Amino acid sequence: MKKNIWGLFALLLCFSLHAQESYNLVPKPAKLTPIQGKFTFQKNTVITISSKDDSFQAVANMLKEQLRVSTGLLLDVKSGAATSKGVVFVQNANLADEAYHLNVSAKKIEIQAKSGKGAFYALQTLFQLMPAQIYSQSASNETLTALACQIEDAPRYSYRGMMLDVGRYYFPVSFIKRFLDLMAVYKLNTFHWHLTEDQGWRIEIKKYPLLTSISSVRKETMVGHYRDQKFDNKPYGGFYTQEEIKEVIAYAAKKFITIIPEIEMPGHSQAVLAAYPELGCNPDKIYQVATKWGISEDVLCPREETFTFMENVLTEVMALFPGQYIHIGGDECPKKQWKESRFCQDLIKKLGLKDEHELQSYFIRRIDKFVTSKGKKLLGWDEILEGGLSPNAMVMSWRGTKGGIEAAKQNHDVVMSPNSYFYLDYYQADPKTQPLAIGGNLPLSKSYSFEPDLPELTTEEAKHIVGIQANVWTEYISTPAYAEYMTFPRALALAEISWSPKQTKDYDDFLRRVKGILPGMDALKINYCPVGLK
Template identity: 50%
Template structure:
């Protein structure tokens, strides 16, 4: 029997025994408090009953205390006079794989497990418990029976847009391990950079790992830094180092090699793999590009050779092959592609994509592995053994599960951590969207459309971090924390959205530990959150904070709340145009950022509105009311003030409640082609007195919309009606020469007003 001495350091400050829940994240499936407490000693000896407690495991546990003086230590001496942790391996019939039993009672700690993963998770829980109560020097006696709900509990990291060092990637893996996530999805190739050494094709890293410059600021600004980026890539030895590091922490690394789209970095090195001759270079802009892998024999030989080296480096069951956002423009113009479609009796270019993916799958399957891809691999028919990563919404996962294919749920509206998590005005520049902590916590990975048998095909849940606007690792930390904590509890299966506030309290306690570790987490939940709501045929502005709501103060004239403000008590009525500035104060001292929200009130503000088509799930915050809440969307930020519609027209009917005079109608729209967002094609204005028979009074075309640069004001003459209807026509299919060509365009609209 080997004995190992453990010294626990302080990460989390103490809490009262009487609190409703202990400060554990993710919370265990079953926890019982037993009468009495046990003293927390400074040193604890671990005894493994069945086999030796490996020294490497002690080394791994030490990494969670790297910023503290004390350490887990090994001891070859006699039994010291310290408290014991007894660790016992049991059969699967007693404790399921990944599960564990933890008991603290009478100054003794017992852990039971059936797999090393379960033992590892038990120690993560024990670390959190001891650190939580270290100030009090004693811990409540308790029993925990715990088991994760989902087999796939993942986090993704894009290193193609911006690169992160081996040490930073290891730190990322540590964060996953702290919160019992078990899958690291490593996005290694894309248009902007190829980041993995492939010995058979050295030009991939010689040419594809660098770019001339990088896009900066908001996409619509179209500005660049003028600085060469790279060469940056991981050698195969570094890849092995990271994989081993993750394996020690019971985390599977799933590599992603993008195909057939997002291939510019590869085509820059080997242009003969494209449909056209090139030349190509790694992209300096973000977005989607027409030049993709051409499905010819030399391309498949290349990709199979690449995947052979990748599969040698990564032992994961699944290999991610991308499959998303592949424009068909080049394939439509390519004689070889058209002949391939004819020869194989394929329906169209979507069928050709399915042919491409299935051919790759056969090779991966021949090596004893499986492919997983973004939900576009459903186009033209899903490969026989493929799993789907559902990102555009939940429909891809539903379709996969109903056809007996496994799926990982990662819808952008809940699981994209490159979205804003607080007021965009007080947050660093982000890709767009709005995914605050409470929304992540509210997600249920099992779609309601699935029955119990179909639900078994949902492997789990994953969050993704795309790095177009993330320049360094401190910003990575900012974007994943604290949202990673919410994801971990969703993935573990113990999230409780109706009691979100209780979870938020635990998050705040964990901030103290992150402070000890010098983690740059987002403090957005401390800031004031504002939400426009409809009530009494008007708009009210609700303010909230994770802190004591009595600390909220605000002004209505645009002045600083610190100078002359009033205490927030009830939602603020918005009956005229104004600016609300708000902040959180504690002991009369400003404790948060100052939030600002302007309201522009028109005759539609707060009125009843009905949409014939609903916005996309990723861009639906606030629903139809967002279009009449008095808040004008910022054209440089795709935050929560916009509604987005893919391939759909916006048809909105507004009920004034009574006949109302007006002579001008306005709305705002966006043009952000790198994100497939296009200005509307046209707009028509209708009026009615009964809500049934509508008369068109005005129509404008694309040229008028373009000339207005998205800020549309339409003179309609002197009108006096009860109902106003506006139809804003989507641009339709994206034309060749644009990112996302042949795909459905997005139409973004905000604030439909009448004056």
């Protein structure tokens, strides 16, 4: 009897170890039950949609197209009752919005979801259960299989974001789409598009054409480190037309990614003043689009003309972006010009404000009221807490977690984005071995170590932490290839923390799985940093 028990135990242990070695999934599902065997895609495999929800059709077609591209298989997609074989999409109204069940056996793959959104995430998991060939763009005519298992999965946080700064360096639409593609593979669902900066304005505003003819181009760019104070003496510019913006938004929607635009104010606005100097505190000053990195003292002046300008800009922006949130920056606004401005000092007295920090709060509150009147919500960096937080604002906490904690305690929603964990312009390995970066030290292990469940918050307050985000600032990142290199693999840490249950967090296991998906990353041609992975 004992021999039989120990034999069974050894068999189960062996199977368990084998299963752990095989299921290399990032982010890690909430619950995975290994099953022996594999599902094999064949010429007669049929994809069936057992739902009247049209959103499943698009996801089924994605599976069909990916199989066609990677293997040459031309599978049929049909609607009808669930079958006992093939691939079946089933609507399950009891599941949460982004949740899914994925059951893979030797005969059948069944995907259950409330809508196409959950089915889309199930599809990303299914692809990771298959050989890396699934990501290939050239049909190989090889047989594709998927590891058998049962998965019940749902995200930990509703906001799983990546930010790309295009203000310092413009990135073409083709790369923005690729960035969205790679986000989707790892179930990230929010793209924060940092569109304006001191060094460049990147979005067409039809009412103010000088923003693209003047504000989008700087006369030269810093080269090397800031301390070197060297420049290339070459004009640099670029912007996205409104038609290109619409194209990117539509592309993102197909991958269930929401895009949040950022229009900086009242700081980080020197490029605006180069075209419209009357919006500054020194209207007679000759401004130019910034050529240096860092923080500019040239900021918007809180005149009525400025509010009219920003409201007109935001009206066009909000008409383009269907998402709920509009990011208005609000960070790193020097107060020197406000202190020296007779208008600003008179306005402080007139409004009964205590200081320039409260004047910035007044600025943000004015914009918040306008954004709210248009049915949108305002999002800003944690500096918008200074002088008093606007009533409807959501806070993005970047200077550590303090701002996020403070906002959550005031019952405001928060996205955690602490620079020491998620600023992906920081070095990720020994600077001697890496391309030029802004500085800092942020290896993959440190990004993964961040925990959004903060002891300073009560259970109710913690509900206001809606997610986390990593940021790719581009002062030292001038090309798509380098942006990708700085993003990966650290974006995988963000993906797992924001999706997977807290209790499953294990860096050694995560690193093992990351190494396991490297063939897939290679097939996707991701230009990732290999330090510590190979």
